[in-house]
Amino acid sequence: MKAALFIPCYVDQIYPEVGVSTVRVLRKLGVDVIYPEGQTCCGQPAFNSGFLDEARGVARHFLDVFEKESFDYTVCPSGSCTTMVSHYYPFIFEGSTEERRAEVLAPRVRELSDFIVNVLGVTDLGARYEGKAVFHCGCHQRRELGVLNEPQELLGEVEGLDLLDWENEELCCGFGGTFSVKMPDVSTAMADEKIKALEKSGADTLISGDSSCLMQLAGRLWRTGHDTRVLHLAQVLDSEGSA
Amino acid sequence: METRKPTHERDTEDHRREGIASPVEGFNERGKKAVQDRELHDAVELFTNKSVAVRNAALHALPDAPELRERAYHIKQQTMANLDEYLAQMADAVEARGGNVFFADDGEDVTRYIGELARRRGARIITKSKSMATEEIELNRRLEEDYADLDLEIVETDLGEWIAQLSGDTPSHIIGPILHLNLRQITEILSEAAGEKLPPDVEALTKFARERLREKFLAADIGITGANFGVAETGTIATVTNEGNGRLVATVPSVHVVVMGIEKLVPRFEDLSTFVQLLARSATGQKLSVYTNFVTGPRGEGELDGAEEFHLILLDNGRSNLLGTEFEEALYCIRCGACLNVCPVYRQTGGHAYGSTYSGPIGAVITPLLKGDEEAKDLPHASSLCGACSEACPVGIPLHELLLKLRSRQVDEGLAGKAQEIAFKGFETTMKSPALYNISTKTGRAVQKPLTKDGSVRPLPGPLGGWTKSRDLPPLAEKSFRELWKDGLRDG
Numbered sequence: 001m002k003a004a005l006f007i008p009c010y011v012d013q014i015y016p017e018v019g020v021s022t023v024r025v026l027r028k029l030g031v032d033v034i035y036p037e038g039q040t041c042c043g044q045p046a047f048n049s050g051f052l053d054e055a056r057g058v059a060r061h062f063l064d065v066f067e068k069e070s071f072d073y074t075v076c077p078s079g080s081c082t083t084m085v086s087h088y089y090p091f092i093f094e095g096s097t098e099e100r101r102a103e104v105l106a107p108r109v110r111e112l113s114d115f116i117v118n119v120l121g122v123t124d125l126g127a128r129y130e131g132k133a134v135f136h137c138g139c140h141q142r143r144e145l146g147v148l149n150e151p152q153e154l155l156g157e158v159e160g161l162d163l164l165d166w167e168n169e170e171l172c173c174g175f176g177g178t179f180s181v182k183m184p185d186v187s188t189a190m191a192d193e194k195i196k197a198l199e200k201s202g203a204d205t206l207i208s209g210d211s212s213c214l215m216q217l218a219g220r221l222w223r224t225g226h227d228t229r230v231l232h233l234a235q236v237l238d239s240e241g242s243a
Numbered sequence: 244m245e246t247r248k249p250t251h252e253r254d255t256e257d258h259r260r261e262g263i264a265s266p267v268e269g270f271n272e273r274g275k276k277a278v279q280d281r282e283l284h285d286a287v288e289l290f291t292n293k294s295v296a297v298r299n300a301a302l303h304a305l306p307d308a309p310e311l312r313e314r315a316y317h318i319k320q321q322t323m324a325n326l327d328e329y330l331a332q333m334a335d336a337v338e339a340r341g342g343n344v345f346f347a348d349d350g351e352d353v354t355r356y357i358g359e360l361a362r363r364r365g366a367r368i369i370t371k372s373k374s375m376a377t378e379e380i381e382l383n384r385r386l387e388e389d390y391a392d393l394d395l396e397i398v399e400t401d402l403g404e405w406i407a408q409l410s411g412d413t414p415s416h417i418i419g420p421i422l423h424l425n426l427r428q429i430t431e432i433l434s435e436a437a438g439e440k441l442p443p444d445v446e447a448l449t450k451f452a453r454e455r456l457r458e459k460f461l462a463a464d465i466g467i468t469g470a471n472f473g474v475a476e477t478g479t480i481a482t483v484t485n486e487g488n489g490r491l492v493a494t495v496p497s498v499h500v501v502v503m504g505i506e507k508l509v510p511r512f513e514d515l516s517t518f519v520q521l522l523a524r525s526a527t528g529q530k531l532s533v534y535t536n537f538v539t540g541p542r543g544e545g546e547l548d549g550a551e552e553f554h555l556i557l558l559d560n561g562r563s564n565l566l567g568t569e570f571e572e573a574l575y576c577i578r579c580g581a582c583l584n585v586c587p588v589y590r591q592t593g594g595h596a597y598g599s600t601y602s603g604p605i606g607a608v609i610t611p612l613l614k615g616d617e618e619a620k621d622l623p624h625a626s627s628l629c630g631a632c633s634e635a636c637p638v639g640i641p642l643h644e645l646l647l648k649l650r651s652r653q654v655d656e657g658l659a660g661k662a663q664e665i666a667f668k669g670f671e672t673t674m675k676s677p678a679l680y681n682i683s684t685k686t687g688r689a690v691q692k693p694l695t696k697d698g699s700v701r702p703l704p705g706p707l708g709g710w711t712k713s714r715d716l717p718p719l720a721e722k723s724f725r726e727l728w729k730d731g732l733r734d735g
Binding site for chain 2: 007009011012013014015016017019020023027035037038039040041043045046047048049050051052053054055057058060061091139140143144168170171172174175176177179180181182183184185186187188189190191193215216218219220222223
């Protein structure tokens with residue numbers, strides 16, 4: 001099995017350790033991992049802001065880079081960026097020459113937990129993490145991808161991890177890309193509601209499959225003096241001892 | 244102790260100018276105020292949590308809910324594709340039953356029609372049941388202003404709408420117009436209307452409302468209702484209510500006027516079985532609303548109830564411009580409020596922050612479509628695009644995708660502003676070129692050094708200031724993933 005890594009730009013630049021854990025987890029499962037080095041961003045910031053021409057420009061570059069490589073799947077440690085390519089590339093290229101290209105690539109771009117559970121058929125990675133955690137499912141992963149149970153299945157097998165329920169877990173964290181800076185007060189209030197639920201759950205760890213949601217929630221958690229541990233799913237699956 | 248201003252006196256400027264006819268700029272500023280209002284927050288949270296829970300339970304109990312949703316979508320799609328024919332059919336059916344039909348372009352047309360009707364009938368008291376279409380055109384204000392000589396007394400009879408009217412407030416939710424008020428605030432408003440101090444007790448307050456409203460029901464000269472659905476083949480107007488006020492408004496006065504948005508049509512009577520099931524479940528979690536009324540024209544010969552005169556006003560107000568466009572699905576809305584209840588933005592701000600008759604996701608979609616993009620520039624951005632609205636919509640409107648399309652239309656119209664245009668051009672140029680990407684990220688790392696303290700970026704000016712004001716911002720890593728890959732990760 002050969003997988004081409006799609007590392008979102010903010011993971012590349014801010015959270016490279018998430019990319020590293022992704023590589024380690026995939027290799028542990030016997031996957032031959034390649035990293036198409038010309039990759040930059042999927043174009044989602046422009047797309048979400050309504051700048052479709054600019055999003056298409058970036059998306060074309062993405063298609064060029066990944067089409068050059070040979071692989072079975074593209075694997076991405078982000079439900080949101082996966083959705084951009086798998087769902088919204090066909091949407092922005094509708095009726096254009098790139099539509100076919102986008103449609104060919106789309107089904108082969110898979111979010112990490114989706115790839116591990118549904119493509120590789122594995123749930124137990126032999127990981128070990130001591131803590132009481134809640135899992136936040138990013139909205140694209142929940143609604144567009146429908147990859148809701150896979151992270152839970154994977155986390156359920158992690159030794160020492162107590163996965164807790166939390167109130168209104170389906171609510172958005174308030175990030176929303178440029179929304180977080182265009183409407184900062186509402187965005188922050190949304191984060192506060194999540195944090196209130198997190199506190200109530202008694203969790204000491206927050207896990208998500210999207211580093212963007214984690215950047216939002218961690219940013220607010222640190223600012224409000226919390227010491228919650230904030231980890232990407234890949235990092236937990238890559239854990240081998242007490243954190 | 245500091246006393247708070249009651250919510251109904253909150254300074255959101257002149258509430259009466261907040262209908263669809265007024266500009267709705269400033270979501271951000273109003274949202275900022277709203278999220279600081281704890282009383283408002285608690286009231287909205289209570290209502291939306293409960294609404295979502297009962298709706299989920301009601302829909303889960305309906306095994307064919309997904310099929311119903313699909314059917315509803317297709318009926319609406321078919322209706323919009325042939326709307327002109329169905330409207331003509333509806334008008335013919337109403338006229339055949341002895342009713343009058345008037346096609347109104349906008350609120351001014353509606354006001355003139357009803358104002359002249361009131362003049363001809365020598366009307367003094369008009370009762371109204373809940374109608375978002377008349378809120379949209381600010382009918383009450385217009386009638387009071389344009390027909391001041393008639394000295395009309397216009398009384399909202401839905402309990403929530405009446406309380407909003409008494410306090411000079413506007414509805415903040417399609418289904419729960421005063422969900423933003425709590426018992427203490429409502430007691431104050433009703434006590435003022437009663438001229439005496441009423442106890443903060445729901446039963447006592449509703450008793451007062453019933454007594455006061457009953458007088459108006461019986462004395463009214465004209466009753467105005469909205470329409471949840473209009474059936475083209477029979478000319479029937481269907482309204483659902485939980486208070487029974489709609490029935491008293493439609494049948495007690497000698498004149499019944501229906502103001503209905505043209506998109507409320509369904510082709511056949513049997514289509515109602517699909518929509519009535521979905522509406523009640525999605526709106527209030529009921530299998531069926533307490534009262535489902537069907538009115539077909541005025542009182543016929545030998546019939547016991549119904550008005551002497553029946554007028555159906557079919558309101559366009561910008562709706563027909565959406566037919567056949569990529570935004571047509573916005574017309575499929577049945578005004579159940581489910582998208583408001585699940586919206587994480589609405590949960591934080593309540594409805595008034597939207598500054599429009601229609602709030603929440605559907606409000607953010609429909610307001611710019613009806614008023615124009617320039618008039619409601621903020622609203623398509625008042626969303627994190629989480630998609631909860633699209634998931635909840637009982638007729639399958641892809642609300643968050645329509646918001647995206649509206650954002651894109653703003654860009655095409657040049658409404659996004661020069662700063663954003665330059666920023667996203669730069670974004671495209673950079674992201675299309677791995678070399679530029681590398682240079683800019685390295686520059687970023689150099690620039691952030693003096694700005695970083697204790698592992699976070701210090702508060703920044705400019706667009707990122709919105710972030711750093713309330714949240715820590717992580718700095719760029721010393722080594723990016725691609726560098727780590729090259730430095731040995733590649734080789735295992």
